[in-house]
Amino acid sequence: SDLAQCERDMIARRQHLLGPAYRLFYANPVHVVRGEGVWLYDPEGQAYLDMYNNVASVGHCHPHVTAALSRQAGTLNTHTRYLHETILDYAERLLGHFPSELAHVMFTCTGSEANDLALRVAKAHTGGTGVIVTQLAYHGTTTVTAELSPSLGRGMQLGTHVRTVPAPDGYRGDARDVGEAFAAHVRAAIDDMTANGIRPAALLVDTIFSSDGVYADPAGFLAPAVAAIRQAGGLFIADEVQPGFGRTGDAMWGFARHGLVPDIVTLGKPMGNGHPVAGMVARPEVLAEFGQRTRYFNTFAGNPVSAAVGMAVLEVIEGEGLVENARRVGDHLRTGLRALAQRHSVIGDVRGAGLFIGVELVRDPLTKEPATEETARLVNDLRERRILISATGPDANILKIRPPLAFSRENADLFLSVMDDLLTRAASARPLHQ
Ligand code: PMP
Secondary structure (H helix, E strand, O other), X not given: OHHHHHHHHHHXXXXXXXXXXXXXXXXXXXXXXXXXXXXXXXOOOOEEEEOOOOOOOOOEOOHHHHHHHHHHHOOOOOOOOOOOHHHHHHHHHHHOOOOOOOOEEEEEOOHHHHHHHHHHHHHHHHOOXXXXXXXXXXXXXXXXXXXXXXXXXXXXXXXXXXXXXXOOOOOOOOOOOHHHHHHHHHHHHHHHXXXXXXXXXXXXXXXXXXXXXXXXXXXXXXXXXXXXXXXXXXXXXXXXXXXXXXXXXXOOOHHHHHOOOOOEEEEOHHHHEOEOOEEEEEOHXXXXXXXXXXXXXXXXXXXXXXXXXXHHHHHHHHHOOHHHHHHHHHHHHHHHHHHHHHHOOOEEEEEEEOOEEEEEEXXXXXXXXXXXXXXXXXXXXXHHOOEEOEEEOOOOOEEEEOOOOOOOHHHHHHHHHHHHHHHHHHHHHOOOOO
16 A cells, blocks of 8 residues: 555665664554543554554643643753753752652653763762672663663663663572572672672662563562662662653652662653653762752753743642552553463563563463563564564563553453453464473
């Protein structure tokens, strides 16, 4: 058809214009022209259920957010070196969602910039340079954060000051004491740094371990590792770019699940619902040294439009009870997935918190052999049924499910019935345990 030809042309133009480093999702890429709530629409008006985009967290093109954006864009947009109230009102509202110890916020445009800034602050405060991250972490696009992002692949050289630790995996690892096992790896990393003359600056983790494979339980497991880094003079930086703003269902922030107050918190993705709003929240005593040594100016960050958008996003999260919805619908979705696991042995594990869910697919529940190809096929089959998710983990066999927070029980039930159908077809197409 004309549209199919047009899409083939678009793929060729992307390669021609954007070069070789970009990747599209799916064997059959999705062409979208409009979004609303949990739905995306293609040029023919067909609806796709978005269960992956954790940026449009309060729903695609939420009218309260787009109205705030266009109102402020039509009034004033400038930088942070003039007095303007929006940044102050927003900072107050945002900090109101944090424990009182975390009393300063600085604004950036991306999560990468937030992590980059957090590391500068941590280095200034501790006098150290060493950073510990998980084995499949992703923390950003800048030189410094890419060197802390082993998930970018073997082609990405990690910094010599960087140590990686295995993710706190209660399914494949030591399920009896996930927290102690994780802390033991962190202590070993600290010892290795020290032996090489590197002073630890920080333990930096995504508190839901998204790119490692989604690890949320048991709640509290991060505490011993955080105690270990602090004892070594380093800081705990919670990367809330993925779990933050209510997605985990029990609180606004993933770290709350672990009963912790971090030294620094980094924010991004859902903060502006698609507008580039990100930031770093810190304890004043941690920020003091950095502020004395230098100044900070970020041309676009914290501008009145971004602040108005950030404020509108918070108003929607609060006004629509989205944290509570994430908890309720997330529980419903996990319960449904566990019921499917009773009938489909390919589902080895269902985990996560709120509307951040990981489903690990295995060829055999006893050996836990990763069902990598089956996972890729399922993700592509779901796409053909117009449901969008993706896969993660070292063997790409973990379904990653992160719909907008207004996701409903009916949306969840639609997904569960399509999953059931696809898994039934896949099982009848091939003998089990081949
Ligand atoms: N940290 C985590 C955990 C992320 O998932 C990402 C983005 N995928 C980033 C940081 C970087 O954010 P950005 O793309 O906004 O720079």
